[in-house]
Amino acid sequence: xxxxxxxxxxxxxxxxxxxxxxxxxxxxxxxxxxxxxxxxxxxxxxxxxxxxxxxxxxxxxxxxxxxxxxxxxxxxxxxxxxxxxxxxxxxxxxxxxxxxxxxxxxxxxxxxxxxxxxxxxxxxxxxxxxxxxxxxxxxxxxxxxx
Amino acid sequence: xxxxxxxxxxxxxxxxxxxxxxxxxxxxxxxxxxxxxxxxxxxxxxxxxxxxxxxxxxxxxxxxxxxxxxxxxxxxxxxxxxxxxxxxxxxxxxxxxxxxxxxxxxxxxxxxxxxxxxxxxxxxxxxxxxxxxxxxxxxxxxxxxx
Amino acid sequence: xxxxxxxxxxxxxxxxxxxxxxxxxxxxxxxxxxxxxxxxxxxxxxxxxxxxxxxxxxxxxxxxxxxxxxxxxxxxxxxxxxxxxxxxxxxxxxxxxxxxxxxxxxxxxxxxxxxxxxxxxxxxxxxxxxxxxxxxxxxxxxxxxx
Amino acid sequence: xxxxxxxxxxxxxxxxxxxxxxxxxxxxxxxxxxxxxxxxxxxxxxxxxxxxxxxxxxxxxxxxxxxxxxxxxxxxxxxxxxxxxxxxxxxxxxxxxxxxxxxxxxxxxxxxxxxxxxxxxxxxxxxxxxxxxxxxxxxxxxxxxx
Numbered sequence: 001x002x003x004x005x006x007x008x009x010x011x012x013x014x015x016x017x018x019x020x021x022x023x024x025x026x027x028x029x030x031x032x033x034x035x036x037x038x039x040x041x042x043x044x045x046x047x048x049x050x051x052x053x054x055x056x057x058x059x060x061x062x063x064x065x066x067x068x069x070x071x072x073x074x075x076x077x078x079x080x081x082x083x084x085x086x087x088x089x090x091x092x093x094x095x096x097x098x099x100x101x102x103x104x105x106x107x108x109x110x111x112x113x114x115x116x117x118x119x120x121x122x123x124x125x126x127x128x129x130x131x132x133x134x135x136x137x138x139x140x141x142x143x144x145x146x
Numbered sequence: 147x148x149x150x151x152x153x154x155x156x157x158x159x160x161x162x163x164x165x166x167x168x169x170x171x172x173x174x175x176x177x178x179x180x181x182x183x184x185x186x187x188x189x190x191x192x193x194x195x196x197x198x199x200x201x202x203x204x205x206x207x208x209x210x211x212x213x214x215x216x217x218x219x220x221x222x223x224x225x226x227x228x229x230x231x232x233x234x235x236x237x238x239x240x241x242x243x244x245x246x247x248x249x250x251x252x253x254x255x256x257x258x259x260x261x262x263x264x265x266x267x268x269x270x271x272x273x274x275x276x277x278x279x280x281x282x283x284x285x286x287x288x289x290x291x292x
Numbered sequence: 293x294x295x296x297x298x299x300x301x302x303x304x305x306x307x308x309x310x311x312x313x314x315x316x317x318x319x320x321x322x323x324x325x326x327x328x329x330x331x332x333x334x335x336x337x338x339x340x341x342x343x344x345x346x347x348x349x350x351x352x353x354x355x356x357x358x359x360x361x362x363x364x365x366x367x368x369x370x371x372x373x374x375x376x377x378x379x380x381x382x383x384x385x386x387x388x389x390x391x392x393x394x395x396x397x398x399x400x401x402x403x404x405x406x407x408x409x410x411x412x413x414x415x416x417x418x419x420x421x422x423x424x425x426x427x428x429x430x431x432x433x434x435x436x437x438x
Numbered sequence: 439x440x441x442x443x444x445x446x447x448x449x450x451x452x453x454x455x456x457x458x459x460x461x462x463x464x465x466x467x468x469x470x471x472x473x474x475x476x477x478x479x480x481x482x483x484x485x486x487x488x489x490x491x492x493x494x495x496x497x498x499x500x501x502x503x504x505x506x507x508x509x510x511x512x513x514x515x516x517x518x519x520x521x522x523x524x525x526x527x528x529x530x531x532x533x534x535x536x537x538x539x540x541x542x543x544x545x546x547x548x549x550x551x552x553x554x555x556x557x558x559x560x561x562x563x564x565x566x567x568x569x570x571x572x573x574x575x576x577x578x579x580x581x582x583x584x
Contacts, residue, residue: 011468011483012167014160016217017341017408021158022350023318030315030449045449046510049309058314061355061399068349068411071162072484107353116309119360157322157337162484163493163554169464176303176461191303192364195455203506204460207545209499214557218338253499262455265506304459306452308509313450363454 002078003039003135005032006098009073020069025105026061029093032077041131049116056089056111063107067097074098080137087121088112089132149185149225149281151178152244155215166215171251172207175239178223187277195262202235202257209253213243220244226283233267234258235278294370295332295427297324298390301365312361317397318353321385324369333423341408348381348403355399359389366390372429379413380404381424441478441517441573443470444536447507458507463543464499467531470515479569487554494527494549501545505535512536518575525559526550527570 007028015021033056037045048054069075076096083090088110095105112121113128124132153174161167179202183191194200215221222242229236234256241251258267259274270278299320307313325348329337340346361367368388375382380402387397404413405420416424445466453459471494475483486492507513514534521528526548533543550559551566562570 008469008472010465011162011472012158012169012465014162016157016160016338017347017349018164019349022353023158023315023322026315026318027448027450031446034446034449044510046308046508050510055309057309057311057357057360059357061314061353063353065349065351070484072482072488154323154326156319157326158319163487163495165495168496168499169461169468172461172464173302173304177300180300180303190364192362192454196364201455203455203457203503205503207460207499207501211495211497214495216338218336218342303454304450304461306454308449308452310456315450 002080003032003036005035005077005079007031007075007077009069009071009075011071013069014071018070020071020073022065025063025065025069025095025107026109028075028077028095029079029091029107029109032079032093033091036079036135040135042127053116054122055114055116057114058109059088059112060110061107063105063109065105067102067104069095069097069104075104081132081135082108082137084124084129084132084136086123089124092137149178149182151181151223151225153177153221153223155217155219155221157217159215160217164216166217166219168211171209171211171215171241171253172255174221174223174241175225175237175253175255178225178239179237182225182281186281188273199262200268201260201262203260204255205234205258206256207253209251209255211251213248213250215241215243215250221250227278227281228254228283230270230275230278230282232269235270238283294372294429295324295328297327297369297371299323299367299369301361301363301367303363305361306363310362312363312365314357317355317357317361317387317399318401320367320369320387321371321383321399321401324371324385325383328371328427332427334419345408346414347406347408349406350401351380351404352402353399355397355401357397359394359396361387361389361396367396373424373427374400374429376416376421376424376428378415381416384429441470441474443473443515443517445469445513445515447509447511447513449509451507452509456508458509458511460503463501463503463507463533463545464547466513466515466533467517467529467545467547470517470531471529474517474573478573480565491554492560493552493554495552496547497526497550498548499545501543501547503543505540505542507533507535507542513542519570519573520546520575522562522567522570522574524561527562530575 013024034045078094080092082092091109093107115122159170224240226238228238237255239253261268305316370386372384374384383401385399407414451462516532518530520530529547531545553560
């Protein structure tokens with residue numbers, strides 16, 4: 001049930017120690033999230049923001065960095081939806097290096113559907129819930145619990 | 147008449163060749179532009195955007211890169227206003243390395259005052275014109291020509 | 293015992309939803325980490341990397357995002373050292389908005405002293421240990437436990 | 439003879455005015471430059487840097503911004519090689535918006551082949567010269583002039 005996005009490490013993704021700057025891993029995750037929307041949903045993430053004034057800001061992160069990426073690497077980013085709550089959605093991301101398959105990074109990122117004008121959480125509507133639940137880890141048999 | 151902003155090169159400003167990534171020089175310039183507004187104007191640049199829905203997007207650049215910056219360097223960014231037109235303003239930026247005073251970069255950046263909602267150029271009002279002309283290279287005696 | 297670094301939110305720190313892009317919070321933390329070194333240590337972080345080929349890559353993050361930052365905000369970043377182990381150091385960061393003092397973000401970031409050439413962890417030497425332990429939360433009375 | 443690279447505008451490419459931050463256009467150009475190397479050359483740009491310690495730092499830019507890009511846009515970046523000198527190479531980049539074909543940006547970017555250790559320009563070797571000249575605007579009939 002995982003969605004995969006493949007992304008080249010670019011010339012400016014590295015830091016002063018010569019490896020990918022650790023906050024860039026979250027940029028890789030966000031790009032995978034955007035690609036997931038482009039692929040799985042009838043509305044893109046930019047459209048959700050512009051037309052419906054909704055977004056999924058991040059409210060919590062737990063992550064682990066296991067092996068560095070370097071300039072020239074290609075990142076294989078995997079996105080799995082772990083939990084769909086009333087307003088919140090937990091995404092699990094893993095990043096592997098394409099050259100050797102080594103596991104580089106993983107994160108659990110909790111987001112909340114927010115009205116961008118009021119800045120308050122709003123419940124997922126039926127369409128967003130369906131899109132997300134279809135991609136739940138273990139679906140179609142695992143119910144949402146949140 | 148120059149305005150100076152001093153900025154540390156940060157851990158993620160470098161590129162895969164180990165020197166400051168060239169587009170970051172424009173980030174240094176923009177930070178100096180923001181600092182200029184914070185210092186010289188009664189309204190900050192964020193307030194100009196949010197409250198008056200005006201901005202100064204860049205329409206042209208001519209620039210030269212003379213010596214690299216490295217991680218650990220401190221950039222001394224100098225901003226001079228070269229020309230104030232009806233809607234357009236030309237800024238000249240120079241960047242020197244603090245450690246040795248070496249000239250690293252210079253750019254002429256042309257901006258236009260734009261209404262952010264209509265996306266059309268608008269004439270500078272009297273207040274913005276005054277702020278900018280006071281900082282004109284060679285002022286108070288050099289009239290604007292644009 | 294906290295170290296504080298004050299940083300302006302810049303024009304490019306925001307995202308497509310108009311608030312500070314969440315990975316930028318880690319950039320704010322890293323800048324505070326660099327400023328801490330510049331202030332507290334006899335060697336800057338760039339010198340540690342260049343001259344001694346040592347660095348503190350991040351190996352784990354736990355973080356929470358409580359209130360957004362916007363363009364025009366000033367971030368007050370507080371760094372506290374929570375634990376100094378044999379090779380690992382846990383930093384706790386909190387970010388508040390200067391305009392209203394609202395707590396925006398907190399993170400526990402675990403780093404490991406690494407030899408940048410071998411890419412292996414190395415024990416903290418006496419000097420680095422002393423610098424870090426002097427800034428331990430609760431020091432001078434709290435011993436390190438790691 | 440143009441090389442084309444298609445790139446999604448990402449969530450963090452915008453600025454506080456809600457359009458793509460102008461230095462990001464140079465990031466788009468550099469990504470196209472990297473993609474050109476991946477496609478046209480027997481060695482990738484990361485390999486050129488790592489294995490041969492050579493790079494093409496930018497020494498001059500002339501550019502014009504004609505229409506903004508927004509979050510959700512897809513950038514069509516076209517790279518043409520305009521001149522191959524002894525050490526220097528001039529690239530011309532144009533960026534169009536995919537949704538409407540509107541011309542957004544163009545730049546002439548002059549680079550110099552540099553030894554990354556000595557930081558001195560070095561002449562293009564026969565292989566690099568051949569790769570670049572094959573992609574010269576107007577080639578195969580236009581000789582290099584530099």
